[in-house]
Amino acid sequence: MLxxxxxxxxxxxxxxxxxxxxxxxxxxxxxxxISLEQLDTLPTTVQKVGIFVxxxxxxxxxxxxxxxxxxxxxxxxNNLNLCKKIKKETxxxxxxxISILDSSNFWVTKQYEKSVDLFLxxxxxxxxxxxxxxxxxxxxxxxxxxxxxxxKGKITKEDSKKIAKLExxxxxxxxxxx
Numbered sequence: 001m002l003x004x005x006x007x008x009x010x011x012x013x014x015x016x017x018x019x020x021x022x023x024x025x026x027x028x029x030x031x032x033x034i035s036l037e038q039l040d041t042l043p044t045t046v047q048k049v050g051i052f053v054x055x056x057x058x059x060x061x062x063x064x065x066x067x068x069x070x071x072x073x074x075x076x077x078n079n080l081n082l083c084k085k086i087k088k089e090t091x092x093x094x095x096x097x098i099s100i101l102d103s104s105n106f107w108v109t110k111q112y113e114k115s116v117d118l119f120l121x122x123x124x125x126x127x128x129x130x131x132x133x134x135x136x137x138x139x140x141x142x143x144x145x146x147x148x149x150x151x152k153g154k155i156t157k158e159d160s161k162k163i164a165k166l167e168x169x170x171x172x173x174x175x176x177x178x
Contacts, residue, residue: 002173004120004150006051013038021046022173023150025073028063029053039067049073049095057085064090071095073120083115093117095150099124103142113146120175123153137163140171148172 005016006025013034016024024046026034039048047070050063054076063069064086071093072086078096086094096116098108101124109119121140137159143149151163152175160174 002150004049004152004173004175006175007034017043017046023047023049023071025049025051025175026067026069027051028055028059034067036067047071047093049093051075052078054078057082060086061089064092071117073097080111080115083112087115095120097122097152100139103139106143106145109143109145109147116147118172119145119147119149121149121151121153137166140168141166143168143170145170150175 002022003019004023004025005011005019005021006027007013007016008027022045024042026048028050029052042048048067049071050060050067050069051073052060052063052075060072060082064072069092073095074083075097083094083096086092094116095118096112097120098105100106100121105124112119121143140151140163148170150173151171155163155174163171163174
């Protein structure tokens with residue numbers, strides 16, 4: 001199982017690398033970016049993932065080449081055309097984040113199937129309370145798409161044991177186990 005960890009202000013890069021993640025998420029929507037010097041120290045086994053929220057194509061392409069990213073993770077209202085343009089102009093892995101509240105949210109994945117490489121299913125935010133809620137992991141068994149996915153949410157070690165018991169053939173990893 002793959003592990004993806006996002007670099008945050010609360011974590012030091014050395015602490016994250018000690019967990020031996022397969023993917024390191026780097027946010028490009030705030031000042032939490034990693035320096036080019038730090039990127040040069042990453043083991044080659046760690047894929048650098050640029051995380052973008054409603055970003056313009058030019059800024060994403062610039063970051064891909066400027067930081068030598070291996071993948072991009074797109075959040076927000078990124079449209080299908082943006083994914084297609086990134087795929088056409090680069091050879092990076094494209095991860096599209098999809099917020100999941102219930103199995104009806106899986107219909108969104110169908111339109112992205114040919115334009116992305118992987119999905120990141122994350123817990124949908126309650127817009128009124130502005131909090132993320134854990135969803136019932138069993139709904140993941142209803143995902144019938146062709147693309148593999150990484151699961152993100154308020155996932156505890158206990159949750160990861162429950163998730164492991166499900167038959168999720170398309171799940172290849174978990175992000176940030178708490």
